[in-house]
Amino acid sequence: MSFSLAHALTGLFWLGALLLLGGLARRASLWQQGHSASVSWLGLLAMPKRYFVDIHHVVAREPAVARAHVAAAGGGVAILLLSALNYGLMLYQGWLDVLLVLMAAVMLLGARMMQARRLQAPPRLSQGRWQVLPARLRLFALGSLLAAGLLFAGPQMGMAGQLIAVAALLMLALGGAELALGIGLGWPMKHAVAGLLHLAFHPRAERFAGKSSDLKPLNLAAGELGVAKVEDFAWNRLLSFDACVQCGKCEAACPAYAAGQPLNPKKLIQDMVAAQSRGTDPAYAGNPHPGREAAVVVKPGEDIVGSVLAAETLWSCTTCRACVENCPMLIEHVDTVVNLRRHVTLSRGEVPGKGSEALANLRNTDTVGGYPLAVRYHWAIDLDLPVLQPGDQTEWLLLAGEGAFDMRYQRALRALVKVLKAAGVKVAVLGAAERDCGDVARRLGDEAGFQRLAKANIATLAQYRFDRIVTPDPHVFHCLANEYPAFGGQFEVWHHSKLLEHLLARRAIPLKADATPLPPLTFHDPCYLGRYNDGFNAPRNVLKGIGIKVVDMQRSGRDARCCGWGGGAAFTDIPGQRRIPDMRMDDIRETGTGRVAVACPNCTAMLEGVVGERADVIELAELVAERLA
């Protein structure tokens, strides 16, 4: 009896393994639609670290789920490994059976926890097969437990034993089908295989070594114009989509989704899955793009945008990275959004709203708003800021960015210059030689425009000698610090929050002596400073340094909600149920402080653009300037 159960298990194991391999081969053939990518096979070696460290960083933010997953997945993997040894290799060792029973118990527990969570599933979780997965895993775990237990107990179990054995095998077959067929049929357990491979061959492998939030250049000379069809993705990008567990963390974090704009990042990823699998996977059972049908019709061979994906979905994204930051599978939504936009912009020239006007302005004037470059520093005329001439030298080069054309933001710029001067910082500007950094062009998909501006700015900057660049604009900061290096522009760039923090720490800014307590306020993290560059502490330290208490919003720091400007969204302006800045103002209101500090010209404009009663919007530098002795 025990003989036959053991052999049945061996058979089942190999059957499963074969099915899985077959499924993987099928899936891999889908990934192969994508073009080649330079990946390192060493990634396979790095996989465990990436799994246990990098993913853990994300998952640990939800400890209960993390524990359930550790138990279920850890138990499951252990069962598979132990089964491979004990049954696959036909060792049939009693002590391995004991271990298997233990691991099966662990997995059972994990699957139970998951199932319990499914009873009150948050709406962000997909239903369908995902909803029944924990039960299937329980079956598998229970089957393993019973089978291994029976084997250990030996043949003396008699008739009852036989019945249990049959039941256990049935459970194993049913539950194991999830594991074995998942990858092949696009069922939930696809994520385990694809997820691990994704970790090994991640399209942004450098993110495991440190921050990586820069967009990658297109090789325009080689005719790269972004992604039109599935084939235009790299194969490992297609693989990355298959790692998605439809947990909806991205959906819950997405400001566009919350505003009722037609973008659900989870659905966006699933749309890509649908495109690459040509609709052969089970139907999507999660929330749709707001205001749209969930079902998609895949027409193989057609462009993604316009068939699987509506253009409005693409243009709703603010590139805020909240989705990326929250994705436990380390999927990079923003790359995909921008890659798709690149095609729409560069090949079709279909940029909605004021987006095309912004791009035309950039082409014609090197500014987003269509201003003459010569007027960028008009606000500084009475501040005696040196305008560098080629060959000149300065310690700090201030790049004011597009905010310099906005009269409201000029107040912040003046405050910044005032503070820097009071601190004895030697700062100069480029005057009419400063062009737009290219952020808007790039995020709107105009990679050619971006590259032109980046190269022009790099050439300009090469004519001057300066130690460091400082800018109050996180977009300028991000472009120069992270995206210009790909074009040979290596600069030390500081966001002004860091410089102010540095100066305050050194007590270089003469502050008022009076200790009257200042009213508390809340701080709105700019995406391009915070999530893009981990600049969470500097602005808070600045506020602390001038004696202001920060009452953080529910969504702050890493979880801060975008103001709605980024990625050119303020220009494309896709309608939704609400406006993102209005929601952000609600977040601010909840703190009860009535004042919000900002550290970005665009956040300033978006939040001040909120109509009706609203909190006072004050730039970091303005707050410091108010405290100047």
Add this chain to the structure above:
Amino acid sequence: MRYPHLFAPITLNKLTLRNRVVSTAHAEVYAEPGGLPGDRYIRYYEEKAKGGLGLAICGGSSPVSIDSPQSWWKSVNLATDAIIDPLARLAEAMHRHGAKIMIQATHMGRRSSYYGEHWPHLVSPSGIREPVHRGNAKVIEQHEIRRIIADFAQAARRVKAAGMDGIEISAAHQHLIDQFWSPRTNFRTDEWGGSFENRLRFGVEVLNAVRAEVGPDFCVGLRMCGDEFHEDGLSHDMLKDIAAAMSETGLIDYLSVVGSGADTHNTLANCMPPMALPPEPFVHLAAGIKSVSKVPVMHAQSIRDPVQAERILASGMVDMVGMTRAHIADPHLVIKIRDGKEDQIRQCVGANYCIDRQYHGQDVLCIQNAATSREATMPHDIAKADKLRKVVVVGAGPAGLEAARVARERGHEVVLFEKQPQVGGQIVLAAKAPQREQMAGIVRWLDMETQRLGVDRRLGVAADKAMILAEKPDIVVLATGGIPYTSQVPDWGVEEGVAVSSWDILSGKVEPGKNVLVYDAVSTQAGFGVADFLSSRGSTVEIVTPDVKVGDDTGGTTFPIFYRRLYAQGIIPTPNFWLDKVYAEGDKKIAVLRNEYTEALEERAVDQVVIENGILPNDSLYWDMKELSKNQGQTDVHTLFASQPQPSLSQPLAAGEFLLFRVGDCISMHNIHGAIYDALRLVKDF
């Protein structure tokens, strides 16, 4: 980008201005004895610099020579080296806030009064008398011309030595240089008169001497007229030729252009266009000059709001906008534009209280902004109080509105009662007069500010003692204004309805009669206003006053506007008569007039007699509450006049105790400035 043209810097010679907004030269009448700017003067300008303007040109008509009098109108005296230090202090103060500062230098020639100080003999190219200032003058001689040219150079040296940013030479408003230009005043046949070149010679030599003194890099401007509006004066075409020739010399860095001559009462009124004139009435003259000028052109004349200024600049008519009275009314104008607070600008309404005072040799004050030129004691930005109180203000005329505004700015809880359904008090009536509509602008700002600041306004509520006490106030400010003082002479018969008050007419309570006699016993704007109101509605109007002329107590730029209308509409002016009695006879009213000088009686049979006799304080609430108040309703005048807090404010108030004050006409009849100043100086310390 808002206001791209307004905020575009401009460079004049080596001088870069941060924006295009200029406070052009005006005689401030603030200089200390000897014609030296003191603390008041410097603070007045520093406030504008803080307020963000690009350039201020101070010292309107500052004389360069000792025979161009300055003392009777407390002008800046450029004829002495003692001016260098004070100007240096001024320049330093302006530069601290990023503004530039120049000064206007001139010799007024005949355009002054000879009496006073040195009793000089005024000089003019042909010794023609100037009527407005009764400026009798002698024919200027060669060596006097040479001396004055040298004086200009010396003045320029002082200005440069003080670290000022430039000097503007005045050839406008009929000063000595344009007295040489103008065919009205120059009949010489020597090298200083006759041909075009000869008439320009004096001005060119002045500029040559100035340029030689200051060098090529110092900003030198020239102010000139764009049309004298006299048959025998400089026409626009002549002035275009002059402008072209002057810009051709290469001696000047900009031209500032104004419309209108200034040597008669009627032309003078155009120079500071009063509210009766349309916005920027003479910008076309500046644009004409710009069409021939090689240097940038500046223009000031009723450019009062930012959108207007931006439009004028954008249209390319001029390069710089003077917003001079606009800055007298609100020195923080530019910052408010910059910060998107246009709605908070206290906009000049062209009431010309400022210039009308100047023409009487009185210090320039703004009708609506009592802090202007009182920067040492009166705040433009009102700080929060340490101790917060409950303030009840009764009456929403200018005094009450200002009291409520200031108290609220201080942070107090403020309730404002007004029995009318709208705010504004007597100004609402004043604005009913034809061409006086803009008086309502004074109310508009106070109305908007009290709303913006969150004053609890109870309009249409006639507050009584009980209602006020029910608010549990710490301080009560009564600003209940007055009622028409028609009861002064019972024989006028207002009580009986034989005559009516000017308020009855302006408010629409009484229909205008066909044939109306307006009796104006006070000669302010009100009397003429009601006469004009009636005449504009078809009444035949005679205006009678015991004063020497109709509208005698209105200023030099105000009465000419009245007179234009008076003569155009056939209003009959009858000065020097008292109104003794009015009685009814049939369907007519008989007005008995008595000549001030002959005692002769005259009678008029009319359909309606309208009385303007100022107001009687409306103080019944005061007498109701005086005894109840802790300070017995008394304002301590020593501390008030010293701009100090009232002593009673520092005493603790027990429950139910309150302080009582009054401001404005409910004490005795003042003008709008008086009402607003009363409120500001008292309430700023609450």
